[in-house]
Amino acid sequence: MINNIKVAFIFFVSGIFCGIPTMYKLAETGAMVGIFDELFASHGYGLQFWLVVFVHGTLEITAIIIAGAAGFILGKSFLFPGTKNRIEAFREGAKDGVKIMIGIVPVFIVAAFLKD
Structure with missing residues (x-):
């Protein structure tokens, strides 16, 4: 559970770098799940x-x-501030992202109890 929360916060915080590391990490995670699926399926354990x-x-x-x-929200608020100045838009984006992150922590807690 703690590791998943750390990974989630890394995904969020890396959004500050224009969302590029967040996009990479999401693609990497999706590829990892797909590769493990194919590995297990090739040995007859797909189901x-x-x-x-x-x-x-x-x-x-x-x-x-x-x-x-949430990381993309953080990056978007910095890259595209709209009519606000960049710092104000970034603050709002960070605030919105933190709300999302606080909201998903209980999801990780529930998932930890469902394991095995």
């Missing part, structure tokens, strides 16, 4: 893999994607 992933992974993967979205 068992997905049954294990669906127990708690559905919550975790969804929360990681939402953390990535």
Whole structure:
């Protein structure tokens, strides 16, 4: 649980770099799940893999994607401030992102209890 929360916060904070590291990490995570799926399927354990992933992974993967979205909000607020000055827009984006991050922490806690 703690590791997943750390990963989610890394996804969020890396949004400050125009969202590029967040995009990379989301793609890397998606590729990792796909590669593990194919690895297990090639050995005849595809169904068992997905049954294990669906127990708690559905919550975790969804929360990681939402953390990535919070990172994109942070990057967008800095890159495209609109009519506000950049610092004010960034503050608002950071505030919105932190609200999202606080909201997904309980999801990781529930997912930890559903594991095995």
